[in-house]
Amino acid sequence: MTEQLQVRAAVYRGDPDGRLAVEQLRLDPPAHGEVRIRVRAAGVCGSDRHVIDGEWQVPMPAVMGHEAAGVVEAIGQGVRDLAPGDHVIVAWHQACQRCAECTGGKPWACTRVRSNDSQLPDGTTRWHDADGAEAWPYLAVGAMSECIVVPDFAAIKVDDRVPFDVASLIGCSAGTGFGAVANNAAVQPGESAVVVGAGGVGMSIISALRLAGANPIIAVDVSGEKLAEARRAGATHGLLAGAGLAAGVAELTGGGANVAFEAIGRVQTMQELPDLIRPGGRAVFVGLPPEGQELRIDGLQLAYDGKTIIGSNYGGLVPARDFPRIADAYLAGELPLDGLISARATLDDVNDAFDAMRRGERTRTVILFDGDGDEE
Known part of the structure; x- marks a missing residue:
């Protein structure tokens, strides 16, 4: 059995200004069926x-971060499919593997998942702060830490040719975007698509739409710079958000897109999404709004036009199936995921990274460990 480790991690304790503190925490060894991962990105x-x-709202103190990639460092009893040295991507939605949804191939809809409560599947945590109090890994990962402990089924082995920074995004943003296209919307070649929001998830959706053969692919954002980036990711057109958006989409698609994705999580844009699709089209909500937000949608018009609204939870991913699938597409040059990363940082720069996100300056910042990178 390995011993308890001292690790540096970004911790949130409810600071009203949204600031994180880099603290020294104690990490318990992996229990039965668990692995310890040395986080690299x-x-x-x-x-x-x-x-x-x-x-x-989450339990606090919270060890932040949920997009993680790294190397297996130690394994608990009963772990058979992973070994020290394996490169892995971590799935934050740690489904129970036993309920009807899990056994029916929909782990993203698991009714017993504890990840949203920042708990491991057994309802506990492996983290303690300097005073011995329990600390809780956000979404059961706590990626912004030098090491983490997760259940073995949440650590998905990946080809070691995939760079750690790219691999970390497959665990959430890139994976969610890919899954929203391939799993939730099941986009077919030649279908028209619009993506509202050209951040990390939006860019991932655009890249996946290109791979799926969608055409045209329309990116929508308030930033002309991000629209230019979206074109490099595979968008055929870019439209600035605002009045006249629905008319602009209708003109480019001949009456509305077959499928539209909202990748921001803003109530206003979610409500407007059905206006961007043609009769019989699909509107996919991928972005996540603040808690307690309600939408106003014309139900009669929705029914009359035969439109479908799809909620996308983790892109409908089956991590053991989809993570390697996405990694293979990246290695084949079919998914240009490197372009999603606009900055690389160290753990000590974490607050600067969130400030840049609030200002809308970056597509994605990735924190690199072991001195691999400096912020750009």
Whole structure:
């Protein structure tokens, strides 16, 4: 059995200004069926910002981050399919593997998942602060830490040719975007698509639409610079958000897109999404709004036009199936995921990374460990 480790991690304790502190924590050894991972890269995601900006409530102190990639360092008893040295991507939605949804191939809909409560499947945590109090890994990962402990089924082995920074994004933003296209919307070649929001998840959706053969692919954002980036990711057109958006989409698609994706989590844009699709089209909600937000949608018009609204939870991913699938597409040059990373940082720069996100300056910041990178 390995011993308890001292690790540095970004911790949120409810600071009203949304600031994180880099603290020294104690990490218990992996229990039965668990693995300890030396984190090499952790993405800075909008879901983390929802927490530290007070929009979502989680147990505290919270070890932040949920997009992680690294190397297996130690295994608990009963682990058979992983070994020290394996490169892995971590799945934050740690489904129970036993309920009807899990056994029916929909682990993202698991009714017993504890990840949203920042608990491991057994309801506990492996983290303690300097005073011995329990600390809780956000979404059962706590990626912004030198090491983490997760159940073995949440650590998905990946080809070691995939760079750690890219691999970390497959665990959430890139995986969610890919899954929203391939799993939730099941986009077919030649279908028209619009993506509202050209951040990390939006860019991932655009890249996946290109791979799926969608055409045209229309990116929508308030930033002309991000629209230019979206074109490099595979968008055929870019439109600035605002009045006249629905008319602009209708003109480019001949009456509305077959499928539209909202990748921001803003109530206003979610409500407007059905206006961007043609009769019989699909509107996919991928972005996550603050807690307690309600939408106003014309139900009669929705029914009359035969439109479908799809909620996308983790892109409908089956991590053991989809993570390697996405990694293979990246290695084949079919998914240009490197372009999603606009900055690399160290753990000590974590607050600067969130400030840049609030200002809308970056697509994605990735925190690199072991001195691998400096912020650009």
